[in-house]
Amino acid sequence: MDARVAVLASGSGTNLQALLDDPVIRPWIALVVSDRPEAYAIERARTAGVPTVVHEKGPRGDDAFGRALVSVLRDHHVDTVVLAGFMRVVGPAFVDAFEGRILNVHPALLPAFPGAHAVADALAHAVKVTGVTVHLVDEEVDHGPIVFQEAIPVRDDDVWDTLEPRVHEVEHRLLPAALRALVEGRLKVEGRRVHVLEMPA
Numbered sequence: 001m002d003a004r005v006a007v008l009a010s011g012s013g014t015n016l017q018a019l020l021d022d023p024v025i026r027p028w029i030a031l032v033v034s035d036r037p038e039a040y041a042i043e044r045a046r047t048a049g050v051p052t053v054v055h056e057k058g059p060r061g062d063d064a065f066g067r068a069l070v071s072v073l074r075d076h077h078v079d080t081v082v083l084a085g086f087m088r089v090v091g092p093a094f095v096d097a098f099e100g101r102i103l104n105v106h107p108a109l110l111p112a113f114p115g116a117h118a119v120a121d122a123l124a125h126a127v128k129v130t131g132v133t134v135h136l137v138d139e140e141v142d143h144g145p146i147v148f149q150e151a152i153p154v155r156d157d158d159v160w161d162t163l164e165p166r167v168h169e170v171e172h173r174l175l176p177a178a179l180r181a182l183v184e185g186r187l188k189v190e191g192r193r194v195h196v197l198e199m200p201a
């Protein structure tokens, strides 16, 4: 099995690290892209010896950002993309260019709490259950066919500092599993529904 995966990350990059730590996935990671030069994800990539690109040009909401990003990824012969805490909208041209090959991890049970503050939003709404979603990306933000979801109970005394680590723990399991399934051709998409096939024994 072969793939050239770009991981896009804006922040600390713990999800990137989970991918780098997976011995099957590590050789697939061809590039790490961040929109923030100071993102710790860039440091993690450098430590792992993975090429990095900082791509911060283009106003928010402008499809030019996504189009420029497509050409960066094409230059590196990337065929698969993981949005691992990438806090910019990639836009329709980008989604079109990598159709069916973009995964996103989100810290809530979508369609609940899309956006950049899902853990805080779950706490603010005092929900009893939140969770993690890994999905294929379509043209809407935090939207597209769902690959995996896992629920996480919210305790009455939870605050961001206690809930967020439990969310991350689940993300670090589900995201590598979803990427392996995508690259190994084990995701069958029928409309909105994704069937995840088991690895043949």
Ligand code: GAR
Binding pocket: 009, 010, 011, 012, 013, 014, 015, 016, 084, 085, 086, 105, 106, 107, 114, 115, 116, 117, 118, 142, 168, 171
């Ligand atoms: C993760 O919790 C990810 O689900 C979230 O950003 C965090 C990045 O953490 N993404 C979103 O909220 C997308 N809407 P990390 O930098 O430690 O991987």
